[in-house]
Amino acid sequence: MKKLTLQQRPPYPIQSVDNALRLLQLLRDGGSIRLVDAASELDVAESTAHRLLAMLVYRGFALQDDSRRYVAGPSLGVRAIGAPWIHELRAAAQGPMEILAARLDETINLVVRVGINVRFIATAEARAVLRIGDRTGSVIPALGASSGKALLAQEPEERIRSLYRSKAAQVAGHALDDATYAWLLRELEAVRRTGYALSRAETEPDVGAIGVVVRGPEGRPIAALSAASPMSRLAGLTTRESREVLFECRDEISAVAAQLRVEAD
Secondary structure: OOOOOOOOOOOOOOHHHHHHHHHHHHHHHHOEEOHHHHHHHHOOOHHHHHHHHHHHHHOOOEEEOOOOOEEEOHHHOOOOOOOOHHHHHHHHHHHHHHHHHHHHOOEEEEEEEEOOEEEEEEEEOOOOOOOOOOOOOOEEEHHHOHHHHHHHOOOOHHHHHHHHOOHHHHHHOOOOOHHHHHHHHHHHHHHHHHOOEEEEOOOOOOEEEEEEEEEOHHHOEEEEEEEEEEHHHHHHHOOHHHHHHHHHHHHHHHHHHOOOOOOOO
């Protein structure tokens, strides 16, 4: 049997990166950690540990529960997408997204769905001082995100039931109760009726968004485009004029996406 070679510490380590990776290992192996324990494990000040954990939360690798403990976030448990066309889509979408961000003066995101989550693969930030920041690389539950609802609405109800009401969902810990499942079905029906989805502070406090589906070859839904803003400005994103601008960008990206070689699920 081939023996594994133990990796040696590099001669010029980057301490902050090493500390962040050690926190990921602690979350992966232990499931949760307190701020004071994280600082002790890394032998750093609590303020330093807090900044590192804050970045992990920002990128979806950690969450803070009601007891203020840090727990493993969705990015630690989401499989790799493994789709070469993602890079092509991101490159093709960046220009139209930046134009849309300038026209709406709100942050624009491109996401793909991975099971019950959505992963942000590209962002074009608004220039406004009060704006939603770059979410590239972050992973959040699909059912609360406008982009996630837009993509889920493309699935038949049997698939939705499999994702959220099956025995597998119960074992995985993400099964929905009767009330939440009924709410989700109503939300998805509204998306099918209007052609767009809304999120009203359902994934982050004071963050609203409107999302639409990006279609690839043969009209298949492969991604979603969303515009995000503080809740106080969400109404401005839902006006007819704003929706038409969003739809134009969606159609431009979809025209490119239709030429990609996307493997069927």
